[in-house]
Amino acid sequence: MQTGSSAPGGPPVTQKNLPHRGGEANPSARALQNKYASGIKRVEVIWGETVVYIEPGLVHDAIRWLHDDPQQRYDFLSDVTAVEYRDAEVPIEVVWHLRSLPYRRFLRIKAQIPKGAPLEIESVYDIYRAADWLERECYDMFGIRFRGHPDLRRLLMWESYKEGFPLRKDFPLRGRFSRSEQLRQALAQNPEARYSMEELSIADAFAELPEDMRERLNKGERTGE
Amino acid sequence: MSKRTIEVELSTSGLDAQGRPQRVPLVTNDGGTAVALEPPPSLEPDIEGEHMLINIGPQHPATHGVLRLVLELDGETVVRCIPHIGYLHCGFEKIGEYRQYNQIICWTDREDYLNSIGNNVTFALGAERLFGIEITERCKVLRVIACELSRIMSHLVWLGTFCIDIGAFTPFLWAFQRREEIYRLIEKWVGARLTTTATRVGGMAADIPSGWMDGLRQFTRTFPHTLDEIDRVLTRNAIWVGRTVGLGVMTPEEAVNWGLSGPMLRASGVDYDVRKDFPYLDYETYDFEVPVGTNGDVYDRYLVRFEEMRQSVRILQQAADRLPDGPVNIDDPRIILPPKSKATSEMESMIHHFKVVMEGPRPPIGESYVANESPKGEKGYYMVSDGTAKPVRWRIRPPSFVNLAAIPKMVEGHLLSDVIAINASIDIVMGEIDR
Numbered sequence: 001m002q003t004g005s006s007a008p009g010g011p012p013v014t015q016k017n018l019p020h021r022g023g024e025a026n027p028s029a030r031a032l033q034n035k036y037a038s039g040i041k042r043v044e045v046i047w048g049e050t051v052v053y054i055e056p057g058l059v060h061d062a063i064r065w066l067h068d069d070p071q072q073r074y075d076f077l078s079d080v081t082a083v084e085y086r087d088a089e090v091p092i093e094v095v096w097h098l099r100s101l102p103y104r105r106f107l108r109i110k111a112q113i114p115k116g117a118p119l120e121i122e123s124v125y126d127i128y129r130a131a132d133w134l135e136r137e138c139y140d141m142f143g144i145r146f147r148g149h150p151d152l153r154r155l156l157m158w159e160s161y162k163e164g165f166p167l168r169k170d171f172p173l174r175g176r177f178s179r180s181e182q183l184r185q186a187l188a189q190n191p192e193a194r195y196s197m198e199e200l201s202i203a204d205a206f207a208e209l210p211e212d213m214r215e216r217l218n219k220g221e222r223t224g225e
Numbered sequence: 226m227s228k229r230t231i232e233v234e235l236s237t238s239g240l241d242a243q244g245r246p247q248r249v250p251l252v253t254n255d256g257g258t259a260v261a262l263e264p265p266p267s268l269e270p271d272i273e274g275e276h277m278l279i280n281i282g283p284q285h286p287a288t289h290g291v292l293r294l295v296l297e298l299d300g301e302t303v304v305r306c307i308p309h310i311g312y313l314h315c316g317f318e319k320i321g322e323y324r325q326y327n328q329i330i331c332w333t334d335r336e337d338y339l340n341s342i343g344n345n346v347t348f349a350l351g352a353e354r355l356f357g358i359e360i361t362e363r364c365k366v367l368r369v370i371a372c373e374l375s376r377i378m379s380h381l382v383w384l385g386t387f388c389i390d391i392g393a394f395t396p397f398l399w400a401f402q403r404r405e406e407i408y409r410l411i412e413k414w415v416g417a418r419l420t421t422t423a424t425r426v427g428g429m430a431a432d433i434p435s436g437w438m439d440g441l442r443q444f445t446r447t448f449p450h451t452l453d454e455i456d457r458v459l460t461r462n463a464i465w466v467g468r469t470v471g472l473g474v475m476t477p478e479e480a481v482n483w484g485l486s487g488p489m490l491r492a493s494g495v496d497y498d499v500r501k502d503f504p505y506l507d508y509e510t511y512d513f514e515v516p517v518g519t520n521g522d523v524y525d526r527y528l529v530r531f532e533e534m535r536q537s538v539r540i541l542q543q544a545a546d547r548l549p550d551g552p553v554n555i556d557d558p559r560i561i562l563p564p565k566s567k568a569t570s571e572m573e574s575m576i577h578h579f580k581v582v583m584e585g586p587r588p589p590i591g592e593s594y595v596a597n598e599s600p601k602g603e604k605g606y607y608m609v610s611d612g613t614a615k616p617v618r619w620r621i622r623p624p625s626f627v628n629l630a631a632i633p634k635m636v637e638g639h640l641l642s643d644v645i646a647i648n649a650s651i652d653i654v655m656g657e658i659d660r
C-alpha cells in the first residue's frame with residue numbers, strides 16, 4: 001500500500017515560518033462545510049494546522065464520511081483526547097486527530113460539549129479499531145462516555161478506582177484523599193480480586209472465589225463501577 | 226515364611242510374549258481368585274474442552290515491563306487475550322499542566338526511556354511551533370543526529386531483548402555492546418546517559434564538545450559490521466525463522482485501521498513514515514529509504530527494524546558531513562537563557578536569567594500537534610496554550626500504547642509460546658504506555 005500516492009504536488013517538505021492564525025486551510029475543511037453546512041461551527045487554522053469545530057451530534061457522521069469518501073480517505077486515526085480549560089466557562093472539547101495517508105493530510109476535529117450537558121459523545125470504534133484504547137483512556141481520564149464503545153472500562157486506573165477522573169481540572173494534583181487514606185483504601189482491597197469480572201466469567205474456579213465476588217458475579221455485575 | 230517361585234516371561238514390561246498388552250491381575254477376591262482391577266479414578270480432572278485462564282505478568286521478564294496479560298487457553302492455543310496496563314501510570318499529562326515548557330522536557334525522558342533524546346526533540350519541536358520559533362540550521366542537524374542515534378539505540382535494545390525472548394543469547398551481548406558506545410557519545414554531549422533532557426525550547430542544552438564528531442564517525446564506520454554479524458547469525462537461521470514467520474499477521478488494511486504505526490505498520494506493507502510523509506527537521510533533504518515488509522508477521526517486523534538501523538547510519542553520515550557552523554540556540558532573550566558565566570557576573574544578565582527561569586517563556590494562545598517518527602511509531606505531542614507559561618493540556622500520543630492495543634487481535638489463535646514472540650515484536654515500553 002503506497003501512501004501519498006494520490007497526493008497532489010511534489011514530495012512533502014518541512015513546514016517553515018507558519019503563521020499564528022490564518023494561512024491555507026486543509027481542503028477537507030471546505031468539503032466538510034459544503035456537506036454539513038451549519039453543522040460545522042467554525043474552521044480555524046492555527047500554526048498551519050486546520051481545526052474544524054463540529055456539532056457534537058454530527059461528529060460520528062462527519063468522521064464516517066471523511067473515512068469513506070474517495071476524495072478524503074482519512075484512514076488513520078492518530079489520537080482521540082479531550083481538553084478542559086482552566087476557565088470553567090469554556091466547554092470541554094473532545095479532539096480527534098485524523099490523517100489521510102493517501103492524500104498526506106492532517107485534520108483536527110473538535111466537538112465542544114456544552115456546559116451542563118452530560119459528557120457523552122458517539123464512539124468512532126466502528127470506524128477505527130484504533131479508537132478502542134484511546135477512547136477508554138479518554139473515559140478513564142476525563143469521564144467522557146463514548147456511546148457505542150463495546151468495552152468502556154477504566155484502562156490506566158484500576159477497576160475499583162473511585163476518586164473520579166484525574167485529568168479534570170477540579171481534580172487536585174495530589175489526588176483526592178490524603179496519603180494515609182489512600183494507603184488505608186489500598187490495604188482494604190480484597191487481595192484475591194486479581195481478575196476482573198469479565199475474566200472470572202471465563203474461569204472454572206467459580207466455586208473457589210470469595211463469597212462477595214460470587215455474589216457480584218451472580219448479580220450479573222461486569223465492571224467495578 | 227513359605228517360598229514361592231514366580232515365573233517371569235522375558236518380554237517388554239506390560240506386554241506379553243506376543244506383544245499384546247498384558248492384563249495383570251493385581252488383587253484377589255475373597256476366594257483367592259485373581260481378578261482384574263478397575264482402573265482407578267483419575268486424579269487429574271478431565272480438562273478436555275475446558276478453557277483455562279492463565280496470567281502472565283505483571284512481573285515477568287518476557288512482558289518487557291509491567292504488562293499483564295490474562296490469557297484464555299484451549300489446550301495450548303490462545304482463545305482470548307485480555308491485556309491490563311496502568312501499573313506504571315503516574316500522570317505525566319497532569320503534571321505537565323503544572324510545569325513550564327522547559328520543565329516538561331525532563332518528563333519526556335521518562336516516558337519512552339529508550340528514546341529519551343528523541344522525545345526531547347519532539348517536545349521541543351511542538352513547543353517551538355506553539356511559540357512560533359524557527360530554530361537554527363546547526364540545531365536542526367544536531368537534532369537529526371540525536372533522533373537517529375536514539376533510533377539505533379532503541380532498536381538495539383529491542384533486538385537484544387527479542388533475541389533473549391526467543392532463546393538466542395549472543396546477539397543480545399553484541400547489541401548491548403554497541404548500544405553502550407552510543408550511550409558514551411550521548412554522555413559526552415549532554416552529561417547524562419538515559420535521562421538526557423538534551424533540548425530546550427529554541428535550541429539545545431549544549432553544543433557538541435570538540436572531537437565529538439570523530440566519535441560519531443568512528444561509530445557509523447564500525448557499526449554496520451556488527452549489523453552484518455547479527456544478520457549472519459539470525460536472518461537465515463532455521464530456528465529463528467521457525468519461531469517468527471507467520472506469527473501475529475496484520476494485513477495492511479487491518480494495520481491502518483488499528484492505528485499501528487512505525488515498524489509495525491511498515492512490516493504490513495504500508496509505507497507510512499512521518500519523516501517522509503509529514504517531514505520535520507528537513508528530513509526530506511536526507512537520502513534514505515523506508516523499508517517496507519510484505520507479510521506483516523513477526524519476521525517482517527524484525528527485518529524492517531533491522532534495515533531501519535542501516536538507514537539511520539546513512540542519515541547519521543550525511544548529517545555529520547553537512548553539520549554547519551553557527552549558533553545552536555536562537556537569538557531571543559525572552560526564551561533563551563543568558564550564558565552561565567554572564568549570569569553569575571553581571572547584574573542585568575542575572576535578572577534576565579531569574580525572570581526567564583521563574584516566570585517562564587509564554588507562548589501565544591493556540592495549540593499544536595507535532596508528530597515525530599520515534600523508533601516505535603508516530604510519537605506526537607499535542608499542546609494547548611491559553612497564553613500562560615504553563616500548558617492547559619499536554620497530551621502524549623504514545624505509539625506503543627496504540628500498537629499494544631492490537632495484541633489480542635495478533636495473539637488469538639496462536640500458541641502460548643508464540644505470545645512471547647508476538648509481544649516482543651511490538652517493541653513496547655511500559656513507561657510510554659502508562660505514562
